[in-house]
Amino acid sequence: MGIDGRKLKILQAIIHNYITNAEPVGSRTISKKYDLGVSPATIRNEMSDLEELGFLVQPHTSAGRVPSDRAYRLYVDSLVNKKRIKLVQKRQIKTSLVDGINELEELIQNSAKVLSKLTNYTSLAIAPQLIESRLKHIQLVPIDETKLLMVLVTNSGIVKNTVFNIEKEISNSQLNLISNFLTKKLKGHRIDELGIELKKNLTKEIFELRDVIKDVMPMINKSIDDLEEIDLYSDGVTNIFNFPEYNDITKAKSFLSFLENKENVIDMLLRNKNQDIEITIGKENCYEEIKNCSLITATYRFNGKTIGKVGVIGPTRMAYAKVIPVVKSIAVNLNDILEKHFEL
Amino acid sequence: MGIDGRKLKILQAIIHNYITNAEPVGSRTISKKYDLGVSPATIRNEMSDLEELGFLVQPHTSAGRVPSDRAYRLYVDSLVNKKRIKLVQKRQIKTSLVDGINELEELIQNSAKVLSKLTNYTSLAIAPQLIESRLKHIQLVPIDETKLLMVLVTNSGIVKNTVFNIEKEISNSQLNLISNFLTKKLKGHRIDELGIELKKNLTKEIFELRDVIKDVMPMINKSIDDLEEIDLYSDGVTNIFNFPEYNDITKAKSFLSFLENKENVIDMLLRNKNQDIEITIGKENCYEEIKNCSLITATYRFNGKTIGKVGVIGPTRMAYAKVIPVVKSIAVNLNDILEKHFEL
DNA sequence: TATTAGCACTCTTTAGTATTGAGTGCTAAT
DNA sequence: ATTAGCACTCAATACTAAAGAGTGCTAATA
Structure with a gap:
């Protein structure tokens, strides 16, 4: 049959x-x-x-x-490659995504907001991971006698601060010298290789700077570890209450508790990296708490490399035909915006 | 009677x-x-x-x-001034607050976490507002040909980034010159007066720098506006489901929706600024959605000035005797930590 | 052979009713 | 002033009956 x-x-x-x-x-x-x-x-x-x-x-x-x-x-x-988005929505997404947005993180956060507004589901977004991106500029800024701020700027326009302690004060001009030196030596290298690269270069340098850099090096390594932390944004979390399947308080609690656990959510979002758009339905999900949910995610890229995800989560009874094109469109627009605004 | x-x-x-x-x-x-x-x-x-x-x-x-x-x-x-905190908890707070914490925002976020863990209610915290604090260092960092990053460091150790566009590229050495100039001129001034101060100083300066600074000035003003945005952290939001009064789905939704609205929550937290510890019970609350909730907040200070709030929200049937000393203790510890670690 | 009308059957939902039980308020006794 | 006693109230619970939606099967039909 x-x-x-x-x-x-x-x-x-x-x-x-x-x-x-x-x-x-x-x-x-x-x-x-x-x-x-x-x-x-x-x-x-x-x-x-x-x-x-x-x-x-x-x-x-x-x-x-x-x-x-x-x-x-x-x-x-049967749906995935067919549905097109409504023109109105398309325009709406295009304008509202960048409306009043200057920083990359804001952009991602705003994507989540737009996504949940347009779909009426809970939206999720993870901010660009910079582990694969390359250093553009490094700057040390004094905070006080024992504290230093290290600012990393990557080629994808992401800025990352790390504060760390130093043993003896370093003068402003010395900091600028070090900053320039580090930028010169490390520029263009992958963020996750900065530590190795630094070690390689260090041996050849003049003593004066070398001493100070030695102090700073373990801090840079620590700072790089920090970079791997992934930022997660969500929006429209209480939308779940709009669906009768969540009138049961224990189900609602289970769903919301799952979302409160950042690590699990990130793991869920990153499980498949390769597809443009991915849909995980019900029991296909790995986490028990969301085995009656569906997840629609899209990848956004930069220079051809996956750097983040946006998506929507809701009951398996999801308005797939409506949601899929919206998620797709958000991702496409993000790609465009990143291309245009964050690298020339 | x-x-x-x-x-x-x-x-x-x-x-x-x-x-x-x-x-x-x-x-x-x-x-x-x-x-x-x-x-x-x-x-x-x-x-x-x-x-x-x-x-x-x-x-x-x-x-x-x-x-x-x-x-x-x-x-x-009748309770407020009597109850002392358990010694065990006191020690727990002291150690867990700073455990693995380097940055100020992490500290606040962690305070919220500890608070909800210890009380089993929903905790809230607003990060230090820097509107009253004073500039310590200003640094401009290039991102790309048309983008500049401005890093502000305040005397309370808060770091704030702002990205903005420039019309023509500025060389690295020029940026350092400007950074030094700005730091020299603006150091020690209140963050909200930087704009005025800058204008005052500008007229007297050499032409070379003046031109570039003119470009940067409107951006600094904009950046200062950004500073006024208040960061809000919460933790244990789903704890609300532990209380039978929120078994009613519409009540739970109303509560959670209220918390999702950042602006209202911040307004609620900032309503009274003066007391060390404040308790708002049921209908005393201004927002309709939480008129069956109680709010316990404490102020944390720096140099005698209120810079932020931590607190707990839950049903009016709250374990006041247990929660009040915990909130108090968190605030006291925050004060200590700020004193010790963020200004010498 | 595929389709369909008809009907008995199943099982949830809803409404209605009686019962139970916790707690009060009043009265009269202490 | 306190308290035992008791009638009364009202939500919560359990039980029963009726209604209704939908199925699966059988036999008739095109």
Whole structure:
């Protein structure tokens, strides 16, 4: 028993109906609302088949049927490359993303905001990771007698501060000298190789500077460790309450607690790195707390390299057809903006 | 009819019982559990009086009684200066606050974490506002041909970055010159007066620098505006689900939505600036969404000036006696840490 | 052979009713 | 002034009946 055209149409109708109404769908409803030209009885037979094939689930004998994760998967796969975004939304995204935004982190945070506004789901975004990007400028700034601020600027326009302690005060002019020296030597190198590079260069340098740099070096290494910390933004977290499947307080709590745990969320977002857009449905998710959720993520890139993710999370009964193009569009726009504004 | 010693004792017993059990308290319960040496009937009479006086409320005729906001107020006022913190907790706070913390913002964020961990309520903290602090160092760092990073370091050790656009490229050495010039001229001035100060000084300076500084000036002003944005941290947001009063999904949603609105939360925290510790009970709160919540906040200071707030929010039925000393202690420790580590 | 009308059957949902029990307020006795 | 006793109130709980949505099967139909 395969899944012929009619079965597919019925399945799609059921999915559509369930996504909009959140209630099990019966044969009569399909027959009346969707013009398939067959009687409820026929649809019933087909539905029975679809259940046997694993695409539908019955909450109980006398209820209608509900799409399974597998049904959503089929539905989504048939959808991914088709849907285009509404022109209005497209324009809206383009203008609202950069509206009043100057810094990269703000841009990402704002992306999350726009995403949740447009979709009415909870949105997530991780800020550019700079581990793969290259150093552009390094500057040491005095804070007080025992504290130094190191500012790193990367080629992707990301700025990172690290404060660290020093043993003896270093004069302003000396700091500038060191800054210039470090910038000259380390510019263009990958952030995660700065430590090695620094060691390599150090041996050849004049004593005067060498002494001071020796003090600073372990700090630079520590600072680089700090860089690996990933910033996570979310928005529209309370949107989850809009969905009847989360009227159950324990479910809502479980979902929100999961989101509160930054590490898990980041891990979830980074699990697959390669696809432009990825959709994880229900049990496909690795974390128990969100096995009744779907996740739609897109990657944004810079110079062809993945540097971050944006996405939307909500019940498996998600408005995929509406959300997918929005997420896609946000990512595309982010790529454009990064290209234009953050490297010339 | 006043509120004599016995009435007070009964009221306290009721409050205590209600705080721990979250259920209306009856006369029999008080008579049995609290050794007041009187019969339930007597207690009933007293309770009736206490209700008339506005300290108790009856959900319905055949239920026990529940403390009113006014009762909590009385209770809290009698409490504030008495309760001492447990030694264990005190030590715990002291060590855990600075554990692995280098930057000021981390410190505040961590304070929120410790606070929610110790109290099991939702904690809030606002990071030091630097509007009142004074400039220590200013440094311009190149990002690319059209972008400049301005780093401000204040006397309270706060670092603030602002990225802005420039029209024509400025050389590295020129940037250092400008940075030095700006630092020299503006050091020690209040952050919110930098703009005026800059204007004053500018007229007297040599032409060469003046030209470039003119370009930079509007940016500095803009950057200063940015400084006024207040960072808010929260932790243990989902703790609210631990309280039966938030089993109602609409109440939980209302609470969480309120917390999602950063501006309102900040406004709430900043409403009273002067007290060391402040407790706002139920309807005393200005925002509708939290009129059944209590808020306990403390101020932390630096050089005698209020620079931030930490606090806890939860149902009016809050474990005041437990929470107040913890909040207090966190603030005291913050003061100490700031004193020690961020200015010598 | 595929479709469909008809109908019995299942199981949740809703409404209605009775019962229970916690707690009060009043009265009369101490 | 205190308290035992008791009638009364009202939410919470349990139980029952009825309604309704939807299915699956059978037999009739095109």
